[in-house]
Amino acid sequence: MTNVGIDKERMEAVTSSRPTKRFKDFMSKLWKHRKGKAGLIILFGLVIFALIGHFAAPYNPLANNAAAFQPPSHAHLLGTDYIGQDILSWFMVGTGTSLVVGFTIAILSALIGVTVGVIAGYFGGKIDDVLMRAVDVLLVIPGFPLLVILQTFLPPTLETTVLILSILGWPFLARVIRSQTLTLKERQYVLASKLSGLSGMQIIFRDIIPMLIPIITINAIFIAVGGVVAQAGLAFFGLGDLRSVNWGTELYYFFNQDGIAYKAWWWLLPPGIGIIILGLGANFLSNGIFETTKPQKGG
Amino acid sequence: MNSIIETNQVTKEFVTKRGFLKRTTSTTRALDQVNVTINENEIFGLIGESGSGKTTLGLAILRLIDLNQGKINFFGENIYDLKKRQLFNFREKTQMIFQDPYSSLNPVVTIYKSVSTPLKVFHKEMSEEQVVDKVIQTLETVGLTPADQFLNKFPSQMSGGQRQRVGIARAVISDPDFIVADEPVSMLDVSLRADILNILINLKLKLNKSMMFISHDITVTQYVSDRIAVMHLGQIVEMGESGEIIKNPLHPYTKTLIDSIPVPDPNKKWNTDEIGGQISEYTNEGKNECSYANKCPFVKDVCRERRPDFKEVEKNHFVACVLYD
């Protein structure tokens, strides 16, 4: 053949798999999608807000040197709480904690869920049976009462709460991933990879997991939001680490320290609005990812 | 002529469970004591309707499913006895071309990566430059010229016909001895089929490949094949030289099949008097009877009493039917 002398540049162009370019393409598509863009902006905004809170909150959230139950004023933009702590600072720092909680739960749950789902779906047989029965059991036990029982006996720290929520957060994802894997493994290119001599693990990482990334991301986003809400709910129930500064404990103190009697709406609104904004951002972003990655209908 | 593949009493059963408030299991024989021999440097056509077991046989010959019974020899060695290392060597020597050009290429993997994979796995000694050269050369063999411009493309940037060529390139690049082509043109537009079929014929003529060509379309099959086997409900009912099968079909099923083919001749209008009866669905449940007995116009009592033998009626022309006893 005449093509023996291939220059280095072309070699690289041919052999690189170009994952960064695919990511860039995806991001630019997402940015063009109205909801996807809105989701990105909202979530990015929340992160910035939390970062500012971490480094430059107006007050130490746990310093109680102002008068209690002060409505919003110049000194305290969101007023003060039952022992005179600055609510804006509380909320800013709390946003950070809640976001970290959600993010960690999402990562841990997604790791477990994807591993279980892909293994069950790809290898099938007995492993699949056992794993899926476990998933069914976990799915049917109502989460909140189970959380209450677990948190009662485990040390009341934020870490245990995150751990429990991660351990309980994956079953639904595992089920979704398994059914997707079952479809994907019927694709002829999986058989082609097998015939090309690739091993099961190589096929999983080449032909299965890349296709699952959008659906994993979408589910992880919902797990993150669910985790934030669940942690807040637990804290609200008086469980977990009540000294931690986050959205849930803010609501807990509002409810248990006469926030209602003092009509302290400025205390109640921020955490709820925070959760709503997070939920909206997550919804928009996942909707954007879904619509920009779904396969085009063939003509 | 040397045989490359020899199947011996190959049987594969699928079990389905169903029933209302009481459990029944039914067994379907996808392959029922199949004996075929595929020779070196030959295209062996396998035809049958959907559900006849033809794809299952293709998968069995590549050891992609487990058998209930029987053995399959590849160059005289039973592939179901191969150990891990030998199986790897067997994989190197066999390949498959798929039906669906859209599902047979991973959409996020470039053409270069798809096609080069068998080479990189089976020929680890090759340098990257050699691999690129070989990929380019192979793409040009299947008519993707200039090959350069396809290397970095993703499947979504190519047409169905081009993708099917990529699939063929992937199958031949590691220089296998034997290829199973499973309905390789049935999803392509009519005007694109001819080129693909001609490429397959050239693989045999120029590269001395042996092939099993699976299809439901007799016209297409006889165009590429040297010999044809007709499959019905998991059994081979007739086998012979392809011209002979078309001109002189023996089995009643083969006759019906050939009669039903549309021919591009306006003088052969279909006769509206010969309306067939009701269609019913049958499966091979492994009963001791001819698999065609339920539909055959020439059915006799004996057809339901035993299975007809698969015998050579004329030279190299085999049929399984009591009419030729």
Next chain:
Amino acid sequence: MMSFPLLEVKDISVEYGVDGKTIKAVNHVNLEINKGDVVAIVGESGSGKSTLAMTFLNLIEKPGRIRNGKVNYRGAKGVVDVLRMRPVDLMRYRWKEVSMIFQSAMNSLNPVMRIEGQLRDVMIEHGTDESLVDAKIDEKLKLAGLTTSIKKSYPHELSGGMKQRVNIALALACDPKLLIADEATTALDVVVQRQILTRLLKLKQDLSLSLVFITHDISLVANIAEIINVMYAGKIVERAFAKQLFENPLHPYTEALLQSIPTLEKGTAIKGIKGTPPDLSKEIKGCPFADRCPKMFDRCLAEPPELKNVGDNHYVSCHLY
């Protein structure tokens, strides 16, 4: 004697808006179907043949839209344009006058309704007397070659061939004048395909139906159709009686198509058509087949050819004639 077409398509164009692009799926097509005709429309995927058939029932839906043209139907009350009917009239026209067997037999039956129910609702809504419905359901199922016992089944309990026959029974439910079969047998095995198509031809004779077959399989239409339309890139490029078309194909596309299909006679080599069909979202200045045509010359790139009668009702759209 003047013959009046049963259905007359005049200068129809259909577009699809996808991803900000406009795809011209059907481009200024004219077609006539006379009473008792068996007409075939042959074309490869993307040629616009199914879209064209959809206009007969005014069934084009978003993102598609009919750009211009008329579909004139000659009914009991004279000629009406199907595309401009009042919704009430359109409901009455559909299925009662023109019915259709869809390509996707597997998916075109309602999965949660028994076969019986799907025949019953269309009969009742088109005014069949309640007391006659049961007998008619049985009659139509028998016409389609099915045992009447399957009426109690759900679609998922039937095989592909049986579902397609249910679709035939459905298409006959209201005794239409014209039946469109859109790739009605593509997914089926050849034996079943032949059984179903001969049955349709028989029904055509017995019930004085007109038939339109839409298919990609040019061999198939030779055996069943009287008049054949060849479609390419949204246009009819050739129309002739079956005998003429196969014995004397005029358009280079038809010629190439016939050369690309294998026949049972051994030894005749076949060859494909090089290139791919044009991108219908782009403006095509000349003949849409020009860049794949072996006989292409300058004029082909400059101006689009018209569909002309070159004698004996043989129409072709090519600058060679």
Next chain:
Amino acid sequence: MITRRYVIRRIIYMAITFFVAITLVFLLPRLAPGNPVLIILLTKYGGIVKPQQLKILESELHISGTLWQQYISFWISLLHGNFGPSFYYYPQSVSSLIITHIPWTFFLLGTSTIISIVLGVAVGSYSGWKRGYSDSFLQSFSIGLTAVPYFWLALIFQLVFAVLVVIDGTHILPVAGAYGYFVTPGFNYQFVISLLKHSILPLATLVITSFPGFALLMRNTIVTVLDEDYVLQAKAKGLSLNTIRKSYVNKNAILPVATSVGLAFAGIVGGAFIVEEVFSYPGIGYLLYNAVTVYDYPLEEGIFLIIVIVTILANFAVDLLYAYLDPRVVLK
């Protein structure tokens, strides 16, 4: 279609789920190192406890004998329906406490689930069928509502109806309890009215936060179903829009909603519990909240096991309903 095999398998699987839940409840206190009784006493009560309570704790936790013997005696008492005495409400038994409180939870859960499904399906099918502006409005509205956390909404209702909107010293709507202080429980007009009034805010909280999920799902499946070939064929058949909608679209679109009810139910349970806490509604969620506050472990465990049983049965019922709705489903 439901096979016997399915029913048997399902019963076994329900038993397994229950078994896992019970074992978890049994093992949890033992996971912590040391004597669980001492740990509870020291950490939760600072060691100050009546001798009587110490006894209850010991018998309740079944801490005599080997782990295996403890486990068996734990099972035996459970099988007798005996969750032991409550730690805090002594001498009332856990079972009697649950029995007096659970009807309220059933009422909240049942009513809110049904209203949410009906409302969700109605809004979703309107939205999916209509498309256009009202659809995008309803969609954004539903998405917005799904993001609202129920406990926060409950607090907003509290704030508004307990202190902000009080006319002449009376509340427009009651904000605590299940019925008024002065009415006598029974089938009398005053009681029923009081009951309904008290349920408005808790129900509203639950319905507002859970119906949008059903609405979005219904809307999306309607949109998918409208693309199906059988809907196109139904249009070609010249059927009236009403028939197409009823027999072809809704009948198919309702199926995914039916499957989601089981999962959603497990979620609504959590919502109901917190709502009971906020509105001092005397269901088992409120009871659980109190149990958590006073470290009444036997009570927590009893409530947990009861709610597990209820959810398992609800899921089973949903599966049967689904098999009834979709002829294609064979429950094997």
